[in-house]
Amino acid sequence: MSHALLLDTTRCTGCGACAAACKEQNHLPPEIDERTTAYTWTAVENHGGVNVRKMCMHCLAPTCVSVCPVGAMSKSPSGPVLYDSGKCIGCRYCVQACPFDVPKYQWDRAVPVVAKCIMCAPRLAQGKPTACAAVCPTGATKFGERDALIGEARERIAAEPGRYVDHLYGLDEAGGTSVMLLSGVPFGQLGLRENLPHKPLGQLTWAVLSHVPDIVTLGGSLLYGIYWITKRREYVRRVEGGHGEERS
Amino acid sequence: MSVLELPRPRGIRMTFWRGALGVLVLALLYVTVMRFTRGLGATTNLSDRFPWGVWIGFDILCGVGLAAGAFTLMATVHLFHIKRFEPIVRPTLLTGYLGYLFVCVALMYDLGQPWRIWHAMIYWNEHSVMFEVAWCVMLYTTVLTLEFSHIVFERLRWKTMLGVMHALNTPLVILGVLLSTLHQSSLGTMYLIVPEKLHALWYTPALPLLFYVSAVGAGLGMVIVESYLSGRAFGRELEMDLLEPLGRVMMVVLGIFGVLRLDLLFHAGVLGTIFAPVYESRMFLLEFGVGVVAPIALLAFPAVRRRKGGLVAGALFAVLGFILYRLNVSITGLERASGTHYVPSWMEMTVSVGLVAIGFAAFAVAVRWLPIFPESAESGHGRGSGH
Numbered sequence: 001m002s003h004a005l006l007l008d009t010t011r012c013t014g015c016g017a018c019a020a021a022c023k024e025q026n027h028l029p030p031e032i033d034e035r036t037t038a039y040t041w042t043a044v045e046n047h048g049g050v051n052v053r054k055m056c057m058h059c060l061a062p063t064c065v066s067v068c069p070v071g072a073m074s075k076s077p078s079g080p081v082l083y084d085s086g087k088c089i090g091c092r093y094c095v096q097a098c099p100f101d102v103p104k105y106q107w108d109r110a111v112p113v114v115a116k117c118i119m120c121a122p123r124l125a126q127g128k129p130t131a132c133a134a135v136c137p138t139g140a141t142k143f144g145e146r147d148a149l150i151g152e153a154r155e156r157i158a159a160e161p162g163r164y165v166d167h168l169y170g171l172d173e174a175g176g177t178s179v180m181l182l183s184g185v186p187f188g189q190l191g192l193r194e195n196l197p198h199k200p201l202g203q204l205t206w207a208v209l210s211h212v213p214d215i216v217t218l219g220g221s222l223l224y225g226i227y228w229i230t231k232r233r234e235y236v237r238r239v240e241g242g243h244g245e246e247r248s
Numbered sequence: 249m250s251v252l253e254l255p256r257p258r259g260i261r262m263t264f265w266r267g268a269l270g271v272l273v274l275a276l277l278y279v280t281v282m283r284f285t286r287g288l289g290a291t292t293n294l295s296d297r298f299p300w301g302v303w304i305g306f307d308i309l310c311g312v313g314l315a316a317g318a319f320t321l322m323a324t325v326h327l328f329h330i331k332r333f334e335p336i337v338r339p340t341l342l343t344g345y346l347g348y349l350f351v352c353v354a355l356m357y358d359l360g361q362p363w364r365i366w367h368a369m370i371y372w373n374e375h376s377v378m379f380e381v382a383w384c385v386m387l388y389t390t391v392l393t394l395e396f397s398h399i400v401f402e403r404l405r406w407k408t409m410l411g412v413m414h415a416l417n418t419p420l421v422i423l424g425v426l427l428s429t430l431h432q433s434s435l436g437t438m439y440l441i442v443p444e445k446l447h448a449l450w451y452t453p454a455l456p457l458l459f460y461v462s463a464v465g466a467g468l469g470m471v472i473v474e475s476y477l478s479g480r481a482f483g484r485e486l487e488m489d490l491l492e493p494l495g496r497v498m499m500v501v502l503g504i505f506g507v508l509r510l511d512l513l514f515h516a517g518v519l520g521t522i523f524a525p526v527y528e529s530r531m532f533l534l535e536f537g538v539g540v541v542a543p544i545a546l547l548a549f550p551a552v553r554r555r556k557g558g559l560v561a562g563a564l565f566a567v568l569g570f571i572l573y574r575l576n577v578s579i580t581g582l583e584r585a586s587g588t589h590y591v592p593s594w595m596e597m598t599v600s601v602g603l604v605a606i607g608f609a610a611f612a613v614a615v616r617w618l619p620i621f622p623e624s625a626e627s628g629h630g631r632g633s634g635h
Contacts, residue, residue: 069378070371090360095299097441107289230329
C-alpha cells in the first residue's frame with residue numbers, strides 16, 4: 001500500500017493551517033517562511049490568485065535517492081521519501097538535482113543538514129494521515145492510497161471539466177509522484193515545471209553509469225594491449241637498429 | 249647535490265609574489281575560520297536556489313580538468329612509448345598532482361560536513377554520479393601520490409622503494425588513465441540529471457564525452473602554459489621541439505570538440521539560437537570564441553605555432569575557454585531555471601584564488617627540491633620512471 005496526497009488548488013483558500021500543523025508535527029520553528037526552507041517544509045504560495053501548496057512530491061523513483069552519494073535519501077514502500085541526516089556529507093547534489101526544488105539546506109548553520117517534508121512518516125506508521133491533510137478545512141489536501149486518489153482526481157476533472165485543466169500533475173512527471181496536484185490554470189503558472197520527462201531522471205545518469213564496468217574492463221585491456229604492442233615495436237626497433245641486446 | 253645545480257629564481261619578482269601570496273594566505277585563513285564557524289550561508293552567495301557555485305564550477309570542475317595533462321602524457325610516454333615527450337612528463341605530473349590536491353582541499357570548503365567525507369567509502373550508492381566522482385577523486389589522488397612518490401624516492405635515493413615503484417609503474421599508469429577517463433567524463437554526467445534546468449546550449453546527453461574531450465585539450469594546453477611559466481620563473485629554455493607537436497595535437501582535440509559541440513547543438517535544434525541577443529548565447533559565443541576559434545585560428549599557422557609567444561597564446565586561450573565552458577555548464581546555464589543570478593562572494597573568490605596561489609607556490613618549491621626538470625636529474629641515477 002502506497003500512501004499519497006492529492007492537492008486540489010481550486011479548493012485551497014490559503015488559510016495556512018497545513019503549514020502551521022506541519023511546523024508543530026515536525027518540531028520546526030513556528031515562523032512560516034513564504035517559500036519552503038530547511039525550517040518550513042510546506043508553504044502555501046500564491047501565484048496570480050491561485051493558492052498552491054509546495055512540499056516534497058515524494059516521487060515514485062526519486063531523483064534525490066538516485067543522486068545521493070551516500071544513500072542518505074530513501075523511498076519508503078509506504079510512500080514517504082526519507083532522509084538520514086546521519087549519513088549526509090553535505091554535497092547538496094539533491095538540492096541541485098531535484099526537479100521540484102524540494103530539498104533545502106541549513107545555510108545558517110556551521111554543521112548543516114538537508115531538510116524536507118517526510119510525509120509525516122511517524123504518523124503514517126501509527127495509521128494516521130499526514131498532519132497537513134488532517135487539518136485541512138476545505139479538503140484541498142486529501143490523504144489516501146495513490147491509485148484511489150488518481151481515480152478520484154479523474155472523477156473530479158470529468159465532473160467539472162470547466163474547473164480543471166485536464167491534467168493530473170505528478171501522475172507521470174519524473175516517473176510519477178506520490179503527491180499529485182489538480183489546477184484550474186496551467187501548472188507552469190503555479191511555479192511547477194512542465195518540461196519534465198515522464199521517466200525517472202535517475203535513468204539519464206544510470207544510462208552512463210551502468211557502462212563504468214565496460215570502460216574499466218575494455219579500456220584496461222585496450223590500454224594494456226597498446227602498451228604491449230608499442231613496447232614490442234620499440235624492442236624490435238632497438239635490436240634491428242643494431243643497438244645490441246636490451247632487456248625488454 | 250642536484251638541488252644546487254638548479255638556476256636560482258630571480259629575487260625581486262619572487263619577493264613581490266611572496267608578498268602577494270602572504271596577503272592571500274592571511275585572507276584565506278580568515279575565510280576558513282568564517283566558513284567553518286558561521287557556515288556556508290555567511291560566507292558564500294549560495295542558496296537553496298543556487299546550491300553549487302564557484303567552488304564546484306571552478307575549483308572542482310576546472311581543477312580536475314586542468315590536471316588532465318598528467319594522465320594524457322603518462323599514457324603517451326609509458327603506454328604508447330612515445331619517449332621523446334619524457335622530459336616534460338614530470339612537470340606535468342606535478343601539475344596534475346597539485347591540481348588534484350587543490351580539488352581535494354577545495355572540496356573540504358564546499359561540503360557541508362567535510363569531516364564525513366569517508367562516508368562515501370562505507371555508504372554506497374552506485375546509482376549516484378557523485379558516488380563515482382568521490383571514488384575517482386580518492387583513487388586517482390592515490391595513484392597520483394604513488395606516481396609522484398617515485399620522484400620523491402629518487403631524490404631520497406631510496407633504492408628499495410624505487411624498485412617497488414618501478415614494478416608498479418605500468419599498472420599504475422593504466423589505472424590512472426582509466427580513473428581519469430571515468431572522472432573527467434563523470435563530471436559531465438553529473439549534469440545529465442538536470443535536463444529541465446540546464447540551458448539547451450549546454451545540456452546534451454553527450455556531456456560526459458564533451459567533458460572528456462575538452463579536458464584532454466585543456467590538459468595539453470596546461471602543459472604548454474605551465475612550461476612557459478616555469479620557464480620564466482626559473483630561467484629555463486622552453487622545449488619548443490616537444491611543445492610545438494603538443495600544440496598541434498591540442499589543436500586537433502579542440503577541433504574535434506568544436507565540431508562535436510556544434511553538431512550536438514544542431515541536433516538539439518538550438519544551433520540557430522547561438523547569435524540570439526540573450527545572456528546565454530553571448531556566454532556561449534564567448535566560450536566558443538575563446539576556447540575553440542581563437543586557439544585554432546592561432547595554432548593553424550605553423551609560423552605562429554612555432555613561435556613561443558604564438559604557441560603559449562594559443563594554449564592560454566584554450567585553457568581560458570575550457571574554464572568558461574565549465575563555468576557556463578555549472579553556473580550560466582543553470583541561472584535562468586533557478587530564477588536567480590549568481591555572483592560568487594569575495595570569500596568564495598578568496599578560497600579559489602588563495603588555493604590556486606598556494607598551488608603555484610608549491611610548484612615552485614617542489615621543482616627546487618625534487619628532480620622535476622630534466623637538468624636536475626642528470627646527477628644521481630637517471631630517470632627511473634622512463635622504463
